[in-house]
Amino acid sequence: MKKGAETKKTVTYTKSVSSVAERHGSSSLSLWERCRATARRRGYKGAIAKQHPHRFRSISSYELLRNCEDHVLQSHPSTLSTADAVPLPQRGRLRCCCLRSRSKPLVGIVYLLFLLIVMVGCFIAPAPASAAWQPTVSVCIATAETTAAIAVKSGTAVLKTEEKAKPTRTLRPGMTVTVSTAGSQLTADGKPMRTRTLLVTSADEREPLVLTVNGKAYRGALRTDLDGLAMNVINIVRTEDYLQGVVPQEMPSAWPRAAVEAQAVAARTFALQGRGRHSADGYDLCATTHCQSYGGIAAEDPGSTTAIAATYGEVLTYKGQLISAVFHTDSGGSTDSSRAIWGTDIAYLQPAKELQTKTQPWKRSWNTTAFVATLSHKKNIGTLKKIQLTPLTIGKSAKDRSASGRVMAATFLGTKGTLTLSGNELRSLFHLPSTLFDLKLDGDVVICTGYGAGHGLGLSQWGAKAFAEAGKDYKAILAHYYKGTTLKELYRP
Numbered sequence: 106m107k108k109g110a111e112t113k114k115t116v117t118y119t120k121s122v123s124s125v126a127e128r129h130g131s132s133s134l135s136l137w138e139r140c141r142a143t144a145r146r147r148g149y150k151g152a153i154a155k156q157h158p159h160r161f162r163s164i165s166s167y168e169l170l171r172n173c174e175d176h177v178l179q180s181h182p183s184t185l186s187t188a189d190a191v192p193l194p195q196r197g198r199l200r201c202c203c204l205r206s207r208s209k210p211l212v213g214i215v216y217l218l219f220l221l222i223v224m225v226g227c228f229i230a231p232a233p234a235s236a237a238w239q240p241t242v243s244v245c246i247a248t249a250e251t252t253a254a255i256a257v258k259s260g261t262a263v264l265k266t267e268e269k270a271k272p273t274r275t276l277r278p279g280m281t282v283t284v285s286t287a288g289s290q291l292t293a294d295g296k297p298m299r300t301r302t303l304l305v306t307s308a309d310e311r312e313p314l315v316l317t318v319n320g321k322a323y324r325g326a327l328r329t330d331l332d333g334l335a336m337n338v339i340n341i342v343r344t345e346d347y348l349q350g351v352v353p354q355e356m357p358s359a360w361p362r363a364a365v366e367a368q369a370v371a372a373r374t375f376a377l378q379g380r381g382r383h384s385a386d387g388y389d390l391c392a393t394t395h396c397q398s399y400g401g402i403a404a405e406d407p408g409s410t411t412a413i414a415a416t417y418g419e420v421l422t423y424k425g426q427l428i429s430a431v432f433h434t435d436s437g438g439s440t441d442s443s444r445a446i447w448g449t450d451i452a453y454l455q456p457a458k459e460l461q462t463k464t465q466p467w468k469r470s471w472n473t474t475a476f477v478a479t480l481s482h483k484k485n486i487g488t489l490k491k492i493q494l495t496p497l498t499i500g501k502s503a504k505d506r507s508a509s510g511r512v513m514a515a516t517f518l519g520t521k522g523t524l525t526l527s528g529n530e531l532r533s534l535f536h537l538p539s540t541l542f543d544l545k546l547d548g549d550v551v552i553c554t555g556y557g558a559g560h561g562l563g564l565s566q567w568g569a570k571a572f573a574e575a576g577k578d579y580k581a582i583l584a585h586y587y588k589g590t591t592l593k594e595l596y597r598p
């Protein structure tokens with residue numbers, strides 16, 4: 106069957122699953138889980154697979170599976186509504202299953218009846234624990250590579266091209282395949298593969314797989330995408346496995362349990378809400394602080410893993426949608442609003458007071474010549490004569506300060522002109538830890554004293570630590586930093 110037709114039929118099926126779910130007041134998530142589990146148990150040879158082989162062949166196809174995952178991700182946090190479901194950015198030509206136009210009425214009725222029978226069968230049979238659904242994320246772990254040695258550490262893997270469903274090779278523990286670029290195609294152990302994308306994935310979806318790329322271990326599958334004359338190496342990993350390589354990089358595992366649990370929920374929500382953040386590059390997230398630091402298995406720590414497991418599948422939503430769960434190192438005494446920092450209103454990102462103020466104090470100083478030299482990247486004001494900025498009081502706004510006291514604008518008067526810069530501009534120009542600072546001219550020295558580190562939006566990691574030490578649990582910590590949000594279990598173990 107041609108790929109286009111296969112896609113269309115899979116899309117039809119998923120739409121119908123959603124319709125059945127809607128009519129019966131069930132969530133598409135549980136339907137999806139149960140049907141998938143049933144299909145697996147029957148080895149894809151049962152009644153469904155017989156009549157709809159395309160659908161079950163497609164299950165292992167990364168992009169088609171993503172379509173259905175995106176649909177569930179979008180529709181599950183709120184009440185199930187296909188009309189509200191907005192597709193996340195997609196790779197390639199596929200569209201979200203919820204956007205498909207209706208099929209012919211008679212065909213639809215027969216199809217729906219068939220599906221209802223299938224659904225009943227699915228509900229009767231309990232789903233095995235190993236088949237629990239959870240979204241995957243694709244994380245770029247290496248860019249501009251010309252060669253990558255991919256070895257199987259545990260599990261059985263298969264090597265596949267994007268074009269063919271049938272694997273080209275089976276890889277057992279200890280076996281290695283070296284993927285290299287060769288002009289406009291990829292090679293595997295020197296053999297031309299006539300493809301731009303190679304996938305090393307688990308031979309059996311139920312079995313966990315650990316692969317190494319150039320000696321560094323990752324859970325899940327690896328994909329190599331030709332990008333120009335080089336290639337990107339992308340780790341396709343289940344969300345919970347991904348978090349194991351993220352949370353310890355973002356917060357020390359030895360910190361109080363409630364703080365690490367709050368971090369785990371924030372990181373999970375951030376990742377799932379940001380799925381497709383790098384869709385133009387062909388993956389979801391990068392492995393740097395631009396998205397979240399991800400170090401694979403080498404970064405994992407038992408303390409973080411426990412906190413991740415304790416909050417399994419839990420995400421923050423606002424009005425039924427996943428929130429942008431931004432976080433930072435230390436607010437210095439009060440977080441701020443997205444209006445003040447980004448210039449856009451986000452209802453749940455509002456100032457939140459901390460237990461302690463004037464935390465993480467820092468100081469910088471420059472002689473005026475060096476200071477105006479840096480300012481001259483914006484404008485040459487000559488010799489600095491005066492700095493206009495209201496003195497800082499944490500948690501108090503002023504005409505040039507936000508509700509938390511962060512600098513909104515500071516004005517520099519010089520012999521050749523005047524320059525006004527925002528706090529964010531100053532932070533980036535002078536590489537300051539935060540925008541919560543005082544700036545004074547003292548003789549021929551400019552002294553900057555401030556508090557905290559990071560943008561000051563959402564969860565403050567040091568603030569969360571203080572709340573955890575004071576006895577608050579992770580739910581209370583999250584509710585404090587993300588106003589009016591709801592904690593939801595998106596999927597279960």
Ligand SMILES: [Zn+2]
Pocket residue numbers: 382383390391392393395396397
């Ligand atoms: Zn990124």
